[in-house]
Amino acid sequence: MARHLNDVPRWIVIAVWIAANIGMFVYAYLEYKQSVSFYYLRLIIGDALPWARASAACLNLNCMLILIPVCRNLISFLRGSLKRCCKKSVRRQLDKHITFHRYIAYMICLHTAIHIGAHVFNVERMFVAHEGISADGDDDDDDNLKGLLSALSNLDDGNPYETYINPVRDSTEDPSLFVVKTVAGTSGIVATLALIIMVSSSTEVIRRSYFELFWFTHHLFVLFFIGICVHGLQGIVRGQTNTDVHDPEVCQDKYDDWGSIAECPTPQFAASSPATWKWVIGPLILYFVERGVRFIRSKQSVYITKVVKHPSNVFELQMKKKGFKMGPGQYIFLHCPKISYLEWHPFTLTSAPDDEYFSVHIRRVGNWTNDLAKACHIDEAEFKEAWKLPSVSVDGPFGTATEDIFSYEVDIFVAAGIGVTPFASVLKHICYTLTGRYKKQTADPDFKLKKVYFFWICPDTNAFEWLHDLLRYYDKQMAETGFTDFLRYFVYLTRGWDKNMAKTIVLHDEDIYDPVTGLYQKTHYGRPNWDQIMPNIAKDHPGTKIGVFFCGPKVLSSTLHKACNQHSSKEGAIFYYNKENF
Template identity: 35%
Template sequence: MCRSLLTYLRGTHVVNRKARRLLDKGKTFHVACGVAICVFSVVHVSAHLANLVNFSVRYSEEFPALNVARYRGEDPRIIILTTVPGVTGVLLVLVLFLMFTASSYCIRVCNYEIFWYTHNLFIVFYLILLVHVIGGALKFQTNVEAHPPGCFRANQTSSEHQGEGLERGEGLEKSCGEEAHFQPHQPQTWLWISGPLCLYCAERLYRYIRSSDPVTIVTVLRHPCDVIEVRMLKREFNARPGQYVVLNCPTVSSFENHPFTLTACPTEKSGVFGVHLRVVGDWTERFTELLLPGPGVASEILPMVQQRTYPKLYVDGPFGSPSEDVFNYEVSLCVAGGIGVTPFACVLHTLLDSWRTFRLRRLYFVWVCRELQSFYWFAELLCTLHHKLWQENRPDYLNLHLFISQTDRLQVSQMQSHITRA
């Protein structure tokens, strides 16, 4: 999930097309790793529970240092709640359960805040994991040469040990030089997690420094179907079509970060970039209230009455996505549904500036929306690009196909218009 590193690798020419597609599956690989951790955690916990029962039932009087239980028949639940590995293990299972259940699709869609806050418990998970291995439940023998396995102790006569060995069909065993000594295994968890954790911390530090400069909101426009367009300026901000950014508004929430695809990238002529966001949740509703006046105040009158002050906003990114590959082919097909058109809107903006400089020779653009008013989001852009291509004798460069999924409202609006004309 080191997004900046993946974006850098994706933008280099060293990575070929197949490797770039694998980098685009970073989130899928992250989910697969999470599921694998949960599956093997169940196996790990089950094995330790079986060990606890064995330690209690088969308490070794001969080697008491090996036992986790303090006496024969000790309740395994008491062992769990009174030992460092037991208590930390319970906490690890609880944290992992919260992270796994909150990552489900229904919770992420209905209540994104729960997913976001519980997912950041991975910091607590790593800290407890480092403490979990300190308990020393698993031990190994340090004096194997002086006390080889199977030797008879000094307080046991050689004739008794020889008789036991003959009954088991074994040969003569040598006597022990000393009692067996055991020592807990040295913790090695840090060897496995230190590298990835340091890489992720360096990534987060770099992203924090890069996003520390607040942006200047230039324009805020309200579009049909509860869609807001935000145009911004930021110093030394460069992005490619198809990339996305992560927005953070401290006034709404200091810890929540939401990704939005760029619909306009900075160019040589203008450094303005923009995003389109649909008001579908608590964060977007609160953010929209801070950007735009209430419904009772006219947007045209407000600038004449008072100067609009926008909230402080931080932008992290940009980050790479598969939509960047549109220009790497001679023929590309772009299919979008509703607000999912945002990656291709930036592509159309780029073609409007200079379409001759790319390898792309033909673009098929398919856009499916529920309502007719949704096409107004980028109607001006589509018309301008279509008109420019016609003027430059390339009408076949852009093949536009627009579809409406809910035709009932379209028929009602047509009937209402006919009645009004009559």
């Protein structure tokens, strides 16, 4: 059982969500499949009706849920509030909010496809019903009844629209033109196109390479929600309202006498009231309150106090903001009006809560980051006064999985490439906390951490020399305060060495400091073997709950996640896997 602790809570959440979708689908399907009110409508368009309505019900459910995981302030509030009442396994599900957001989006795509496919059949059969000829070409009483039902609006001159059931009034009209002329058709097309663009631009390749494209297209959610809210206003789907005096199962064979006999008056129909807005109004209000909070925070003054250029296209911004409070490993959204009035980009904070400033390290990999570097005069040798630096806005900070680092006695930090940034903040905070303990000779009761293993996997150590400085500072401080065994860090260089470097490594193998990084602990070459590392750590800490925190690419995340499950046991140690998501 211990091997599945990382996955069982997530499976439970997903199982409940899928069960809710199945329950909603079955309930709506049976309602439209068996309801007497829709007997005549089913006769015209067949089983495609319950399929269309069941998928629409599931769309309502998922459109209600889709916005909640992206309410960052709400997620941060819940993460902090649940610390008092819920176990870590429950709180950790909040760290997967973006993953759940994607799952819900995929479910919306599935039900959208079902809904559209069913309505394609519905429109075709509505046109065919006017001809009084069935789809298979046979002419019978059912076909005559379909033709009569489709012409009902012309039978009662006093109030012709009360008997209207088939929205197709002109059977000679082009079906495509009919769809475009209806509110349901136009709004459905708009919502579907917005959904396609949002989903297709949300792939990992586009998000990483063209973040601006992802950011702008994702705001089409406004059109999507407008489309689904007005989709049912015209009332295309109509149910019978006088089933108490006109039983369709009895009167369908007496259609020639409708209105002339007491037991079968002319059937009356009314549109189903639109319901989507009732499902989404709550989350929409919550989301716009969230955006209002972000807007207010974005108007608060932020001052860039220092700009530092690091090797390999990395630069650091140190900033100050009145009332800004952060935790280790949290992240912010950064906005520069000089570059764009709409774009906000997420960056992990690399400063510690104890610093007098907050900072981010930014790698120049896209248009926006390059424009920001130019605006901050990164490539200019001359020092620039603060007033010459661009004005920026900050939204956040927002919590992440690293908020739980101190609730474990042993932690394993795993970073790949630029994913090392959240751990820079965490390591600085640990260093400040430990040296503060030493100086004050006091212990923080909330600080349970006793041992940290830090694994840093990178293709080129020169790209992150700023972290080397932090680790050197850590080595020095820990040596002075007697906490030299508290942190063990392992730098893995996956590529970027040549024959000359290899010779240097061999010649200086016996030196105290690593010849490549200058750190006290030596560099490893290649990739870590987790099937060896995890059992060794578990052996050193039997019966311990170990927190594993990762920030990096998806492939390595899957490998590490599996290793945590595989090497967890009640007899040894239990590895709790946590991944940074923002």
